[in-house]
Amino acid sequence: xxxxxxxxxxxxRYVLAVKDLAKSANYYKNQLGFVSLRVTNGWHFLKRxxxxxxxxxxxxxxxxxxxxxxxYFAYINVRNIDDLYEEYLSNNVEILGEITNKPWGQREFAxxxxxxxxxxxxxxxxxx
Numbered sequence: 001x002x003x004x005x006x007x008x009x010x011x012x013r014y015v016l017a018v019k020d021l022a023k024s025a026n027y028y029k030n031q032l033g034f035v036s037l038r039v040t041n042g043w044h045f046l047k048r049x050x051x052x053x054x055x056x057x058x059x060x061x062x063x064x065x066x067x068x069x070x071x072y073f074a075y076i077n078v079r080n081i082d083d084l085y086e087e088y089l090s091n092n093v094e095i096l097g098e099i100t101n102k103p104w105g106q107r108e109f110a111x112x113x114x115x116x117x118x119x120x121x122x123x124x125x126x127x128x
């Protein structure tokens with residue numbers, strides 16, 4: 001009997017509902033440093049490094065602000081997290097608390113987008 005090959009997950013993309021597609025895409029580009037990949041029929045795909053978001057315009061749906069803690073959608077591991085933190089501070093991104101070292105070996109901070117979605121950024125650190 002032939003052994004089946006196991007599928008391999010290559011990467012992830014995050015699908016986010018937004019109220020105003022143009023406004024949200026501009027925020028991702030101008031505030032968060034993303035670049036456009038594709039715009040088509042109510043969708044705008046953007047990326048920064050390997051982090052890809054697919055923004056879909058959903059004007060009549062609940063906003064992420066209404067979902068409280070369920071609005072966290074991604075934990076992104078980065079290099080040079082302090083530089084990213086400073087970049088987002090200078091771009092007036094809403095940062096949810098100061099960057100901190102966590103007991104689980106990550107240096108972290110979170111942001112909230114203009115649509116209410118929350119993203120956590122982290123970098124692995126040594127804990128003694």
